[in-house]
Amino acid sequence: MDKIIEKQSLIGKRVTKLDAPDKAVARTRYINDMVLPRMLFGKILRTDRVHAHIVSIDASAAEALPGVAAVITAKDTPGGKIGVLRDNPPLKTDTVRCIRDEIAAVAADSEEICDEAIRLIKVEYDDLPTVFDCTEALAAGAPIIHEDCPDNIAMEQNFEHGDMAAGEAASDYIVEGEYNVHYVAHCNMGVSCTLADYDTDGRVTIYTQTQYPFNVKMDIAPSLGVHPGDVRIIQPPVGGAFGSKLDVYPYEPICVFLAKKTRRPVKLIYSREEEFIASPTRQPVEFKIRAGMKKDGTLTFRDCDSLLNNGGYTSWGATTPYVTMRTMTSHYTVPNVKYRARAVYTNNPFAGSFRGYGNVQATWALETHMDKMAETIGMDPVAFRLKNANPPNEITPQGSNLGCIDLTGCIKQAAERSDFLNKWHENNKGWDSSERFRRGIGIATSLHNAGGAKIHKSDGCGTMLKMDDYARVTIITGGSEIGQGLDTVLAQLVSEELGVPMRDVTIINNDSALRPWDVGVHASRTTYIAGNSAIRVARKAREQILKAAASHTNMTHEMLDLRQGYVVQAESGLALMPLDKILRQMHFAGEDAELVMATDYYEPPSEPEDKDHMGDMSAAYSHAAHVAEIVVDTKLGAITVEKIWSAQDVGRVINPVGLEGQIEGGIAMGLGYALSEELKIVEGKVLNPSFRDYHVMTAPEMPEFDLTFIETGDAEGPAGAKGIAELPTIVIAPAIGNALYNATGVRIDHPPLTPEKVARAIAEKNGRL
């Protein structure tokens, strides 16, 4: 009997994550769980000063401790410095510049012996003058943090477009504001960990949590004094990353040097306290915004000047202005824009990259400012945003074509579904009421890259595919899995092309010696870039198979399709032969034998920014709008977030389970930024390095969610999808701040909106303080 197989699509279906079963039963072995034969443990001695000369280091007692295999100091790490500006020696030579500075390291048989050895190392310091504030660090006569940088300006970015003077002249109103955003920590559940292993020929294998494997090879090699080709990067499963693992940090080369010195594998793992003190933070920023508009709300100009506390060294935090700039110049249509950012060295800890990059900071400042502007001319926040919403295909001041965006749709959906305007007007009336609990509603939106970000010459990803005699597919991808669900998306996309079950697709993505190049997990790029490459490689394999199959029929390969493990006639769905059978026929065909193997390298149609910050750096852009409804306890200052409406342009939904997970988790992280999370750094020291004193959101604090996916169908994106992972974290915080104002008439420009701050601000407004 003839078998007819209809075309069934997996795109948009709820699909279980491929890695979930192993994680549920604890078969997954994380890097933190790894043990290698003859492995030693490594530990770092950090300074207790924030700015000092190192006078002497005496490690003799540590070296004599039984069980200690090696103690190293800067003299054992002769390679180059690391970091974006190569200003950070893995072990410090003569000066310490911030509290996390690495002085010496120990390798020993156990973590306990390491701890004991660390305690035995004696360091003498000569303290130097300190500076912690950006403005003070810029002043004449301020302590110089790096001798080769006498003005303490580590990095500076400037951009101007249009005619600022004309923009000002055309303005009926000008609104000014200052917004200081704070230090927060990634709080990956799996603390920082690395293992290093040397071979007899000077090649090193590094097991790492990196999100950036091929750049790590390049960035770490000079600090080790080895060729990048001799560095092999293996990425075991990790307990979260969220952008924290883009740069190389000193513990990684230190671990390699310990392995080199001992000729044994060394594992270096942080304690949670060390994780809080010694990991890169989100970049803190001081913003000044000046922006103008006409009476009808049309934006006329926007000027943003910002100072970034760069701490003692330059990591990726100093580069966040590249993303902040896009928001400040291009979010909403503004004809005249100016942006300046300076990253200033101080004796504080330094910042890295963190989900949302500089856009979490930018959106807090800009969307708070937009609400103030709307109020100035008596427009409601929805109408004001709609008035200035970027249209599709707008060319931004920096030369990006925004393409198939739908900011208007995002705003309207979020506002309509939440009944925003009715609630907003109602709440506004009650600021002077004596009710203790006040209700508020707020809206915010943002713009983000959604098709990668060409921050290097290439933003591409390579993929290799092979199929075996049983129609099992192996995909070796450059894209990295850090728990976000890449493997699942790739299996879904490949399964769709090849008509095989998802469980028959194996994804290999953790070894730089096997996988082709990719530029890492960042910029919400992985589904888009690695996804496109996976589709393309699968299509090559598909064509190879269908051509072979066609030779057994009187049809061309275009008339055939692959469905549910069969080669079928595309039009009728008639099953012609099982897929594994044709694969075996191809394989065992004597002189004509062929295996199904294919490769692809996908380079998105984007361009790097030029020196003037012009360039269409992403293959796609998208927006999200969040509405938050809160209840404020005006006496105690506690904010309860009751419900969040999110409307996000996702291009197209590939797997609702993964998409919802990213949005819900992203919002939770943004809620922490808005409400509770702050790494308290006073005079360069971290005061709250524990989950007891640093509060991340917990289950009872989560609000109800209403998620709307707007499907604009990106022509270039995989199945029409856009990158989605960062916008949820970016947008929510200012929606909460704007809701607080709606509830109480109190504005807090500097997050987090802790009960103490809120209660104080309300008391001040009511003349009680």
Add this chain to the structure above:
Amino acid sequence: MSLTQKIIFTLNGKPVQADAQVTASALELLRGAFELGGTKLACGEGECGACTIIVDGRSRNSCLLPAVDLDGREVLTVEGLWSEDGIDPVQQAFIDEGAIQCGFCTPGMIMQTKYLLSKNPRMTPEEIERGLEGNVCRCTGYKKIISAVAAASAVAAE
């Protein structure tokens, strides 16, 4: 110099013995001598719940529990939930509901859920949220974890 004490206890249904260092936590013993890596070290201070195990029917942060205190007790870790008969309904619910991203908090969440269901198989959403308050997840925003516990609760209540 490390003092040890011989302890005998039931681990995932089987009698075991160990020379436990008196300074070691139950977490260190389970992850070390017994190679039960599913019990996760994430804070070591009893603040995140990633190391949750069940001891004599109660959920405990194994990082705060001295290893020698396991003597004579019945201990269940996440590894004890998967057998030839299949995986536990709580594990299945976490998989089905999309409650797992990086998965580092998952074993602790699953063990806490097992404990909560053993006390009350018909939890309200508020009871679920409160029951999970001591378990931190940085990836999911908890919604799908709460759904998973509710789904497992529905199975347990049958």
